[in-house]
């Protein structure tokens with residue numbers, strides 16, 4: 118629990134004794150001892166302690182958030198002060214008031230409208246009943262979790278027309294808290310520190326060092342030792358990854374570390390870059406396209422070893438042949454890298470996917486754990502990147518311990534004793550190829566959790582089929598019709614194959630034993646792209662699903678114990694905390710993220726909403742909103758001779774947001790096979806300076822020509838006609 122002033126927190130302890138006394142004896146004793154030690158000073162100060170939810174109270178409890186309080190909270194889990202709950206990012210709460218026996222009585226206490234229609238990926242932070250959560254477009258909401266009422270909201274006013282500057286929806290994975298400030302990474306590259314009481318800007322930094330390449334921020338900042346660290350995204354566009362640490366108080370830059378080398382004719386920033394450059398072929402001038410390695414999500418601080426671990430992203434472009442023609446591992450793509458937390462200096466790395474060729478980011482959230490492996494205690498990182506393998510890595514030195522595939526894969530048969538994958542003959546073929554896993558990943562950013570009581574990791578696993586063929590003629594930013602999304606700045610080095618993939622989609626929750634490297638149980642879903650997980654000492658696992666439910670499982674057996682509808686597909690992970698001694702569970706819901714742009718698994722698509730549950734909660738849910746869609750498009754006149762060119766234009770400009778007309782169903786962006794005839798007949802008015810620019814649609818002026826419009830219309834209507842049941 119975050120305690121400030123101390124007397125105030127002592128007051129909070131009193132009602133909890135009744136609760137803790139039902140817990141195991143040693144916990145109750147500890148609680149009583151602490152309470153006795155503080156009761157005197159509490160009663161003396163009771164008269165003057167500020168009302169809960171008042172500015173004075175918010176100031177007191179948020180000012181108290183620092184390394185010591187985060188560590189102290191790890192013992193109780195009373196608050197949820199940092200994205201992964203604790204520095205180890207276990208998302209394992211010690212709270213057990215809500216448990217496998219009574220979870221059936223869990224009901225809604227309040228819901229809060231986030232006023233957003235795009236993806237919501239944030240885990241709500243809560244300290245003594247004050248909640249901070251983000252919606253799409255990096256908008257921050259401060260909520261009084263006692264009542265579900267707004268304290269303030271902050272909109273950094275991202276230029277909505279620039280939504281296309283990121284690959285994967287205008288999402289944000291949450292804030293960080295430190296000494297009275299709330300930190301948010303903004304989609305357009307700013308890092309903003311807000312006053313936790315008022316939501317007013319304390320300081321703001323533009324973290325982007327290069328305006329020519331497309332950079333965005335979607336990840337949550339991490340704060341430790343008075344520094345706030347943030348990375349960025351952009352590897353699909355051709356960007357060079359880096360992370361930067363700023364002083365949390367002033368915003369002054371403390372250190373920066375690049376993830377891949379720059380132009381070798383210029384001085385390297387540090388020795389780690391000189392070493393990395395040896396693993397790249399300069400013949401391609403890889404630095405022009407940035408190289409990739411963007412650190413767009415996981416950054417994890419290890420207070421014990423004073424290291425910060427970065428998970429790096431995929432290569433830019435995806436195809437290694439284009440990036441580094443003579444091969445090479447291309448460090449530090451798709452790696453875990455340890456840096457000195459004070460200086461940002463490189464310490465060790467482990468590359469999970471050498472010479473990435475498949476968009477296999479290693480940015481997925483990691484968990485720090487101490488495990489007994491082969492009879493010896495080991496300090497490890499648990500990690501399940503896109504590439505389909507579950508890794509256990511020694512975090513003191515980056516040494517490989519084990520890796521095992523948690524889904525079927527076709528790019529390697531496994532890892533050798535040195536931790537190198539044994540690639541299959543087909544993995545780097547120049548023929549059309551089903552990537553398994555595909556670029557959506559066997560596991561994406563949706564956080565996993567680790568329950569030390571069961572010894573299991575709860576991992577949202579999936580398959581989303583994609584079939585590609587290498588683009589031998591790829592050149593940086595060269596606009597050739599048919600290159601996926603190149604009209605909006607993408608640089609992949611691949612084209613999509615005309616033949617559909619032969620593998621099939623799935624989504625499942627896996628309970629994974631990291632010591633045995635073995636599945637313990639699974640729960641199957643109707644679709645991929647299910648939410649992150651939370652696990653608790655109540656022997657529970659909570660997960661939101663793509664088909665719009667919030668579900669609790671028995672953590673040991675996987676038995677489904679409870680579920681409630683949440684009005685749209687849920688992708689974010691839940692958090693849990695106590696207010697005045699009572700346990701609550703909150704989840705921020707809003708369908709989206711890269712898969713959620715163009716597909717959905719429920720006919721409900723309510724706007725972004727935070728739901729908060731407790732035992733015996735009985736608040737009515739908000740009215741759920743049905744997905745707006747028309748029948749399959751019909752009657753737009755077109756010239757069939759235009760379909761071929763229209764296909765290429767559509768692939769270059771539209772497909773990864775709108776999906777394939779009529780074939781994909783549409784997610785938080787409409788599928789053009791299911792909009793009104795008038796919309797497609799008047800396509801020009803939507804494409805050039807169109808009305809959806811304030812919702813993230815780019816203005817294609819200068820990107821497309823007027824004569825392209827009939828071609829696009831031909832492809833859209835022609836495809837709808839082709840799939841129409843006869």
Ligand SMILES: O=C(O)c1cc(C(=O)O)c2c(n1)C(=O)C(=O)c1cc(C(=O)O)[nH]c1-2
Pocket residue numbers: 238283284285286288333334335336349350351352353411413430431476478556557558561562709710711712
């Ligand atoms: O390479 C990158 O820079 C980058 C950035 C992001 C992002 O910032 O959201 C994603 C990805 N890649 C990516 O590959 C990916 O699958 C992905 C999914 C999502 C999402 O929020 O749903 N973001 C991203």
Ligand SMILES: [Ca+2]
Pocket residue numbers: 352353430431476478
């Ligand atoms: Ca990527």
